[in-house]
Amino acid sequence: MLSEMDDRDDIKSSISTVLPDLPESILNIVEETLQSLGVGTIDDFQFVQEADLLCVLRPIQARKLVASWKQTSQGPGTQSQPDVNSSTSSSLLTSSTSSRSSLSPCPSPRNLLNADWVDHFEIPTERFPEALMQCLERGKRPIPSLRREMIRIVAAEMMKACPSPTKHASTEIAKKLVGKYPQSLKDVIEGDVVGTGYHSLVKQLQARIDNKKRHATPRIHKRKSLSNSDTDEVPAVMKASVQDTYGCVKWDMKFMPVTETLESQNEKKGKMRFLWEQATFNPDEVKELMESTYYSQRKAINNGTALQTLREEWPFLFHEIGISAHYQELTGLPLTQTFLKSVGKKGKQLLNFMATVCANKTRRVFETLTKLRFQRGQLEGCSDDVKDMLLLLLSYFNEDEATMFHYTEETNQAADVQVDCLPVTPCIIVCGASCYSANRFMLSIDGKIVNDNIAQFIAAINVMFGSYYCLNIHYPVQLRSTLEFLQRCFFNINPERGTKVEMKKTKKQLTCSASSLWTLR
Known part of the structure; x- marks a missing residue:
């Protein structure tokens, strides 16, 4: 048994040595084809002909393999067969292969065929x-x-x-x-x-x-469940894993940094709690402490630690300085700098597109634009442009503003906010009649105020967006297109596959229709 496994490994190794770029799936098909021809050891390679491999490999690939194997079999230390024997063996093998082909066809390498048509x-x-x-x-x-x-x-x-x-x-x-x-x-x-x-x-x-x-495709009928535990649904844990890791480069750290110990991590965590209670701290020191304890923070978050416990143990994680440090470790991108740079490059053109193209095509966007111009008045500045941008995007995608912004009285404190009206996902609480008149913002998560004093609108947007990634929160369906557009266009997180949107089985999922915005010049 061990000898057979060794022979199989040798065969596969001999193929991959000559064709190192061959995909694993095609490699397995070539191996199966050789076995169907009767190749049992690498010594049998000398009897393989180019025609035997054309059903699974391209002509050049087949020639490379055959030429390499012939060269190996004729090298020093290998006794070459007399011409008569070689000819006889070759004719016998060809005859055997032909008869075998008529009885049991060569495996059909669908993966290779699919790859071929795309290449050509x-x-x-x-x-x-x-x-x-x-x-x-x-x-x-x-x-x-x-x-x-x-x-x-x-x-x-x-x-x-x-x-x-x-x-x-x-x-x-x-x-x-x-x-x-x-x-x-x-x-x-x-x-x-x-x-x-x-x-x-x-x-x-x-x-x-x-x-x-x-x-053209017939309707697919779902199989019936054989038991209560046998369902067509993907387990919640698996779905969460796919959506939580979306766009992250360091979602789960298996090992603690070599310079750290459990004691040093706890000591630094305690120091940050002390600094938080003192209310005066050096931002650079906090950033360094957050970066060095990232391992412990991720473990706590990924293990499903309750929100209140996280707030008590990691208070900076809900404020701009802490969430920015954690976000950069998690995604590899600086939170605020990336957003501001993207706004500087794309913000004006996006606003111009909304005001000229979208407002002329969609009554909803036109009405929103008129309302925002009235609210904004004579205000100028980057922060007010960002407010325009966010509110117009919500209107463009026809998504729920109340899921992203909750308005309260200007003088209200955290205890005065009606938390019963708040969504469970991250929400910016605007202390004022509009985003333009407000001088203070708060952040709520899971219907609880986690940050009651955010001075700038841009900081509020960054903390809100960063919370989705840092705390493993899925985008709500009500904001899926707006958040995905922000993620890709302004926070530069662009995975080729997957989604961070909360999946609801009872509601049809619509894709983000932002291609007309992405193709702007």
Whole structure:
């Protein structure tokens, strides 16, 4: 048994040595094919012919393998067979292979075939409208109707090559499109590439393919549960794990830093609690303490420690200085600096787009814009631009402002706020009649005030957004598009797959329709 396992390992190793870039799935198929031919040890490689491998490998790959194996078998220390024996063996093997092929066909490597059609796929530019080609060749952005026509043509061509293209295929072809016409198709705002640069194309291609498949695909019937525990639902723990880790680079630390011990972690935690109670502290010292105790903070959060306990043990975690330090360790990005830099690059153009294009197309956005201009009056500044931006995004996506902002009296303290009206997700409490007139903000999580004194609106936005990541909180469905747009466009977190949106089985999930915003220049 051990000898057979060793032989299998040797066979696989011999293949991967010659073709190191071969995917694991294809490697396994090649191994199975060789075994079906009768290859039991590496000594049998000398009898394998190129034709035997063409059903699973490309011609060049097959030639490389055969040439390498022949060279090895003819090397010093290996007795080469006489011509007659070699010829006889070859003819016998060919005959045996032919008869075996008629009885039991060579394995069908679907993964390889799928990969092949994508690799050889040609963009059908000859079918593109003349107006579209003029835009692409001149490096201009096509108007939405031409872009949609391009998506329809490319998706139809993809489905000719493969009836059911995967998201991976859409991604690869979107890369080709953007690579060929970057000036016209790349996701860019103010010269700054948004995410991968082809995210909106992938979503449009996949949406078109899904729509076309919907008419041809029979309805899938869910299997019946065999017991109470056997259901079609993904366990809550698994769903939380996927959504919690979304966009994070250091979500779970398996080991404590070598410079730290449990005692040193507890000592630093106690020191931060002392500094918090003193109400006077050095921000740099707190930042350093937060960074060095990140391991303990993540363990407490990921283990599901109650919110009140977290507030008592890690009070800085709910304030800008602490949440910024934790967020940077978690995502690899500075919270406030990333947001301000993105606002500086993209904010004005986004506001201009809302005021000119969206307001003319959508009555809801027009009414919101008129209301905000009245509330803002003559105020000028970056903070007020951000207020415009947030409130207009909520209107554009038709999402619930009350889930993000709760308004209370200007003089109200934390104890005066009606917590029964607060959502469970992070919410900014505005102490004033509007975001423009307010000089103080609070943050609530799980219907409890966790920070009762935030002086700046931008700080409130950063603390609110950072809380979703640092505390493993999912985006509520009522804010899914606004928060995802902020995440990708202004906080520069752009995972290629997954979501941080709370999934509700009873309600249809709509995708973030921000592609028209992402493709602005």
